[in-house]
Amino acid sequence: MKVLHIIKREYVENIRKKGFIIGTILAPVILLAFYSIPILSVFFVPGEQISIAILDHTGAIAGTFAPMLDDTLKDGRTKYLVDVYDRDIDDFASQRQGLISSIENGDLDVLLEFPADILDAGSANYISKDMFNERIMDDLRDRLNPVVVNRRLAGQGLDFEAVSKMTRRVSFNENKITKSGVLEESQLKGEFILVIVFVMILYMTLLTWGMSVQRAIIEEKSSRVIELMLSSVEPKDLFFGKILGIGSLGLTQVAIWSVMFLAIGFSSAIATAQFLDYVQVSLADVTYFLIFFVLGFMLYASLFTIIGAICNTEQDAQQLQTIVIMPLVIPLMLMFLVMQNPNATISVILSYIPFFTPMLMLTRVLIAEPSTWEILLSVAILLVSIYGVTLFSARVFRVGILMYGKRPNLKEIIRWSRYA
Numbered sequence: 001m002k003v004l005h006i007i008k009r010e011y012v013e014n015i016r017k018k019g020f021i022i023g024t025i026l027a028p029v030i031l032l033a034f035y036s037i038p039i040l041s042v043f044f045v046p047g048e049q050i051s052i053a054i055l056d057h058t059g060a061i062a063g064t065f066a067p068m069l070d071d072t073l074k075d076g077r078t079k080y081l082v083d084v085y086d087r088d089i090d091d092f093a094s095q096r097q098g099l100i101s102s103i104e105n106g107d108l109d110v111l112l113e114f115p116a117d118i119l120d121a122g123s124a125n126y127i128s129k130d131m132f133n134e135r136i137m138d139d140l141r142d143r144l145n146p147v148v149v150n151r152r153l154a155g156q157g158l159d160f161e162a163v164s165k166m167t168r169r170v171s172f173n174e175n176k177i178t179k180s181g182v183l184e185e186s187q188l189k190g191e192f193i194l195v196i197v198f199v200m201i202l203y204m205t206l207l208t209w210g211m212s213v214q215r216a217i218i219e220e221k222s223s224r225v226i227e228l229m230l231s232s233v234e235p236k237d238l239f240f241g242k243i244l245g246i247g248s249l250g251l252t253q254v255a256i257w258s259v260m261f262l263a264i265g266f267s268s269a270i271a272t273a274q275f276l277d278y279v280q281v282s283l284a285d286v287t288y289f290l291i292f293f294v295l296g297f298m299l300y301a302s303l304f305t306i307i308g309a310i311c312n313t314e315q316d317a318q319q320l321q322t323i324v325i326m327p328l329v330i331p332l333m334l335m336f337l338v339m340q341n342p343n344a345t346i347s348v349i350l351s352y353i354p355f356f357t358p359m360l361m362l363t364r365v366l367i368a369e370p371s372t373w374e375i376l377l378s379v380a381i382l383l384v385s386i387y388g389v390t391l392f393s394a395r396v397f398r399v400g401i402l403m404y405g406k407r408p409n410l411k412e413i414i415r416w417s418r419y420a
Contacts, residue, residue, distance in 0.1 A: 002233045006241020007248065010216070014249050024253050049073070049081055050136065051109045053099045056086040057116040065147045069140075103129060112140065119152050195339060195366045198289050199359050201254065203332055206296050206358070207325065209250035210304040213242055214317060217308030221401060235398035240390075243301045250297060251290075288365050288375075295382045296358030300324065302386070302393040309397040310413060327355035335363055342368035352378060354385035 014020055052069070056062035062084045071079035085095055102108035113125035124144065126137060150160040220229070229238060303324045311317040334356070338347040342364045351360040361378040364370050396413055 003237040003241045003244075006233060006238055007245040010242055010245025011248050011252075014212070014216075014246060015252065020249070020253070024256050049077060049079060051081040051107075052083070052140075053102075053108055053111050054082065054084045055092065055096055055099070055111065055113040056084065057092065058114055058118060059086045060151065061114045061118065061144075061147060062086055064150075065144055068143045068147070100127065103127065110136070110140075112144075119148060119155070122148070194285065195335075195363050198285070198366065199332070199335055199363060201257075202289065202293055202296065202359055202362065203328060205250050205254060205293065206300050207328055209246055209297065210300040210324070211321070212249075213246050213301045214304040214308035214321075215314070216242060216246065217305060217401070218311060218314060218317060221308070222312060235401060236394055238401075239305065239394045239397045243298065243305065247294070247297045247301060251293070254293070285366060288362060291379065292358040292362045295379065295386060298386045299354065299358070299382065299389055300328065302389045306393050306396050306413070309399075309401045328359075331356040331359040334360065338363045339367055343370070348374075352381055354381055357382050 054062045066082045066084050069080035069082050073079050099111045111127040153160050307317050307320045351364050357378050
């Protein structure tokens with residue numbers, strides 16, 4: 001069983017490399033920092049005060065609106081510093097120009113102008129250098145809207161609170177029937193998070209470790225180490241040994257990440273309890289992930305192996321990688337379509353396309369719980385596809401691994417695959 005020796009060699013050599021160790025540790029750290037830094041900034045960065053000038057041409061809006069801007073920052077300071085200018089001003093135009101100059105000089109952040117026809121036209125002027133601060137704009141708009149609506153209703157002799165209650169919109173509490181019972185809206189959101197996390201991990205691991213197989217072959221081919229190996233093992237054993245050895249390394253990395261995640265999670269009991277209450281991961285979910293990871297890796301690693309066998313340098317391989325990477329990217333783009341309607345005909349068809357199956361069928365399994373026969377059919381399609389692709393790849397690998405010089409064209413590659 002020489003293939004077992006190849007698997008062991010690939011696994012042991014690669015797991016000792018600094019790149020694997022650094023990547024395995026660094027990836028969760030970067031992910032943790034990516035999510036933690038914005039959260040920590042909310043808690044520890046006190047925020048900035050925003051100076052606002054209000055030009056009220058109506059003389060009736062600012063008096064109600066300004067007191068609503070009473071927010072305080074985390075250090076106790078007032079968030080909005082408001083100055084109101086209304087009908088008592090002799091010259092609105094000159095005052096407006098002066099406030100605009102203050103904005104230009106940096107002495108004022110925002111100028112809000114309420115035109116005389118704001119109740120009829122329904123628009124006000126927001127003037128600032130920072131036009132892309134949507135958070136501030138939305139905050140001010142949300143507070144101004146009820147003030148204007150209240151004035152309109154009062155003009156018609158209607159009560160704002162009574163009308164608000166009568167015109168309140170109906171909302172749906174989303175529930176989904178599953179094999180395990182009824183899922184409520186919060187659990188549905190947890191499902192979507194779980195799908196995104198699982199599919200992204202699947203995508204990254206298939207891409208990373210598939211390319212690792214390709215890179216390992218090119219390195220050994222360029223250093224002529226591959227010739228020494230072929231003197232003692234069959235090309236077929238080398239082919240499967242590399243795929244299975246590096247694939248096992250990918251599973252090891254996923255396992256390490258899972259342990260690190262659990263260790264970090266259990267260090268904070270409250271955070272873990274909230275997460276598990278929101279996102280529920282079952283043994284079946286993990287099992288399906290492992291199944292589609294193994295099958296997907298076998299499929300894509302075989303394709304990356306062809307590129308490694310026919311190319312002599314990394315530069316040559318980079319030109320051909322797109323052919324293999326695109327079938328990985330397309331299901332990632334279609335994932336949200338499948339998530340929205342996992343049992344639609346188009347979603348079902350897409351999940352049976354072999355190169356899309358690992359990610360899209362995993363999405364359907366986690367969201368829609370399709371019938372067992374559907375899952376078995378997708379697995380069968382993948383197995384048949386893997387057999388065909390590995391058979392083709394192994395034949396091309398056997399010939400191409402010892403070929404140097406000019407990169408072969410498609411016609412030559414097909415001719416190599418016909419060799420028994």
